[in-house]
Amino acid sequence: MSEITKPSIDIDIEIENFNQNFDPAHPYIRATHxxxxxxxxxxxDGIEFENTIFSHVTFKDVSFEKIFLRDVQFNSCxxxxxxxxxxxxxxxxxxxCQLTGITMADGRLQNVxxxxxxxxxxxxxxxxxxxxHFIECLLNEVDFYHSKxxxxxFEKCELTGANLSNTKLKGINLSDSSFDYLxxxxxxxxxxxxxxxxAQQLSALLGLIIK
Structure with missing residues (x-):
């Protein structure tokens, strides 16, 4: 498994009430816990977080389209x-983290x-x-449609119902994960x-009958 580059984070300040400290006119946060x-x-749209840690934070009714994240860590959020x-x-x-139903369509993810x-x-x-890298994640019914x-x-993940249509799987190792169907x-x-x-589970897609 190739190693991914971890976030480089150096924190200057800590805040426990984001809404009171955030200025929507200047949607840029850095060096903050x-x-x-x-x-x-x-x-x-276009909010930026750089060199930032989120710990035990709940995002409720939040729409951050075109969000930019660099050197960011989410812990138990x-x-x-x-x-x-x-x-x-x-x-x-x-x-x-709880990421049920989150949408990241049309995104670009590198070293995540x-x-x-x-x-x-x-x-x-x-x-x-x-x-x-996805490690010990629940990925049931995740939509990976048309991804590059x-x-x-994937390490020890649950992928039942995941949509991988129009996504090339050459070289992708699913053998350590589990699924009932894809x-x-x-x-x-x-x-x-x-x-x-x-291979037996996927054989039906190939029209094979295994005896």
Whole structure:
């Protein structure tokens, strides 16, 4: 497994009430530890976070389209249903986060780690991902439709119901993860690495009958 580049973070200040300290007219935050608070009722395009840590933060009714994240870490945060469409992420970590239903369509992710996160029903279609790792994540019914992948790794993930249509899986190793079924085109399975049980599960897509 190729190593991803971790965030480089140096914190200057800490805040526990984001909404009171944030100026929507200048949506740029850096060198800040945001913790133990709720970020709510914000609809801002192009917000930027750099050199930032979020700890135990809940995002509620938040739409941050075209969000830019560089050297950012989310720890035990709840971003369920957040709108991060057209996101750009560079050196970002999500650790033990709730990401149910989050949308990151049309995004660009590079050197991003999802560690022990719940991404059920997340929308990650039409994204470009390079050096992205999913470790012990719930990825049930995640939409990866029409994604472009390079150096993507799944380690002990649950992928039942994931939509991988129009996403080339050559060189992608699913053998350490589990699924009951996937939505995927047979043409996209070429070169995908699976274990024997998964090969049986996918055989129906190829019209095979195994005796």
């Amino acid at each position: 945001i913790k133990n608070c709720e970020i709510k009722n914000l609809d801002i 709840d971003l369920s249903l957040a709108n991060f469409n057209q996101t750009t992420m560079q050196r970002v970590e999500f650790n033990n 780690l999802f560690n022990q996160c719940n991404l059920r029903l997340a929308g990650l279609g039409y994204t470009m991902k390079k050096y992205v 992948w390079s150096n993507i790794f 939505t995927v085109r047979t043409a996209d399975l070429y070169g995908c690495i699976v274990n024997p049980i998964q």
